[in-house]
Amino acid sequence: MLTTGGYVRISDIGELDDGRDGREGLLRQREDVFDLAKSKHCDVQRIYEDNDTSAYKRRVKRKGFEEMILDLRSGVISGILAHNIDRIARQPRDLERLIDIYEQARRPMVFATTAGEYDLTTEDGRFHARIYVTIANKFSADAARRVARQKLAEATEGKPHKGRRAFGWKDSEHVDEVEAALLNKARREVILGKKLSAVHEEWAELGxxxxxxxxxxxxxYSSVRYVLRNPRLCGYRAYIPQDVRERSGRVDPVEYLVERTDGTPVTGQWETIFAPGEWQELVDELDSRKNTGRGRKKGSTVTKRLMTGIARCAKxxxxxxxxxxxxxxxxxxxxxxxxxxxxxxxxxGSLSRSGPPVEEYVEAILLGNLRQRADNEAPAGKGDPELIKARETLRQIEADKIEARRLRADDELSLAEFARExxxxxxxxxxxxxxxATLTPTPARAGHAAARIVREWDTYTVDMKRKEITKSIEAVVISGAGKGGTQNGVFRPELIEIVWK
Ligand SMILES: [Zn+2]
Structure with a gap:
């Protein structure tokens, strides 16, 4: 009596592929294996089981299948029983691995399914098995395409993704207030110059x-980056084709927004957390850091102090x-x-100065300046010709965008040309x-912003402070202490000159 292994598997793709899947299908497959064993006069040593894994997808590792291969090779079992050959192998290369073992085995072996027996030790048996697996492979590809088409259609209608909830939502539609608040706070601070790693630290501390x-x-860290750039935040619907996702693991959804025929993004039917403009601003900010090599790349071992590069040697x-x-x-x-x-x-190389006194001095001067700005309502400049011209240009740009969309809709612009334009x-x-924004005399708002910066200054990170400083200050020029050489512990502000923008 030959000792064999039974193999059973259910797959997710199979749900659309045949009706045998699910828990019930698994039990039926087991029954088939034992019926087969009886009719072939074999013994079933063990049932190898893979749940919810597809034999077709290349990246999926099937644990049960791998163990079965090992046992088959080492002689623990001398054959495989299964409901159908497509349960065992849908990729030709899986079958070839089995064939290698059968060919090299110097003992009686069996490979049987309810649909028939394949003698993999003979040319004829291998031929039939290969044909069958090739066909099963083709059917799986068709089913995958069918699923992909259906998912794309859902995306185009703005339907939410199925499956696990996204960070920021309780389910596929409703916002989780706590997570939404975290996301909004992080967005505001990153725009102000806060590093993503600082956001990550904060979130990790909060658990x-x-x-x-x-x-x-x-x-x-990478999840923080991912959830903050998620197009879903502002209602944009992304669609990443299954094969792309399988090939490359985590894919950037920002590059896979679903667009309407006029080139505008499809928006979904769920509650949003950012406005589209806010989301775009954040994505641009994060992308610009990546491109200029700021952040984690080159030079990241050097700590940037508040005045690094802003303070200059007077000599x-x-x-x-x-x-x-x-x-x-x-x-x-x-x-x-x-x-x-x-x-x-x-x-x-002739200048050196203790850090904190210079920093405190510059911060105090800047905050004083901001306070003044908050108090003094900036004088109006309604008839500013530069402002009028800028506003006119903005209107023209808007008109050009509408024109471009019209040309695209009429197919007079290719998608690439349209995207470029x-x-x-x-x-x-x-x-x-x-x-x-800089020209507009909005005293109330400008004053308001300055007051807020003053109020929140102590909560700013070094990067946020640096960004605010460089908005108003061109450079901080520091002179040497002069003949005496040392400062003798006395801070001398006259040696520091602030150059305003
Ligand atoms: Zn110098």
Missing amino acids: VRSPQTPEGKTIG CGTGLSSGMYARGTTSSEKYGHYYYCRKADGGC IRRLEEKERGMKEKV
Whole structure:
């Protein structure tokens, strides 16, 4: 009596493929295996089972199948019984692995299904098995295409994704207020210059988890990036084809927005957390950091201090670098770090100044300036010709965008040309909007913004402060302490000159 293994499997794709799937199908497959064993006079040593895994998808590792291969090779079992050959192998290469074992085995082997027996030790048996698996493979590809078509259709209608909820929502439609608040806070702060790693630290400290976070852990850095760039936040619907997802694992949904025929994004039927403009602004900000190599890339081992690159050497004009005082020294205890003109950066190397006093001084001056701005309502400049011109340009850009969409709808522009044109117009629009914003005399709002910065200054990270400083200050020029050489512990503001923008 031959000792065999039974193989049973249900797949997710199979649901549309045949009616045998689900728990019930699994039981039926088991029954088939035992019936087969009786009729072939075999013994079933073990049932190898794979649940919800497809034999067709290449990236899926089937644990039961792999164990069965091992047992077959080592002689623990001398054959396989299954409901159908397509349960066992849908990829020709899986079958070839089995064939190798059968060909090399120097013992009686069996490979039987309810649909028939394949003698894999003979040319004829292998031929039939190969034909059958090739056909099953083709059917699976068709079924996958059918599923893909259906999913794309759902996406185009703006239907929410099925499956696991996204971070920010309780289910496929309703916002989770706590997570939404976290996302909005992070968005505002990142726009103000906060680093994503700082957001991540904060969330980890709060014990934030995403639906994908493994048990007992907190959200990872790349997940923070992912959930903040999720197009779903502003209602945009992304669709990533199954084969793309399988080939490359985690894919950037921002590159897979579903568009209407006029090139505008399809919006979904769920509650949103950001406005489309807010989402776009955040994505642009994060992308621009990646492109300029800020953040985690080059130079990330060097801590950027508040004044690094903003403070300059009065003698040679070079942007100052920062360093740490040697441990155990008085200066180290008192100040921690210092700024210096670095020869390696092309500087004269003759200037060094303790960090915190300079920083406190510049911060105090800037906050004083902002407070003044908050109090003084900026004078109006209604007839500003530059502003009028900028507004006119904005209107023209809007008209150009409508025209481009019309040309696209009439097929007079290719999709590529259209995308290029829209991108060009949007870039121009962004620049113009900034210009209008700076020119517009909105005293109430400007004052309001300045007051808010003053109020929240202490909660700002170094990066946020740097961004705010560079908005108003061109440079902080620091002169040497002069003949005496040392500062003697006395801070001398007359050696610091602030150059306003
Ligand atoms: Zn210098």
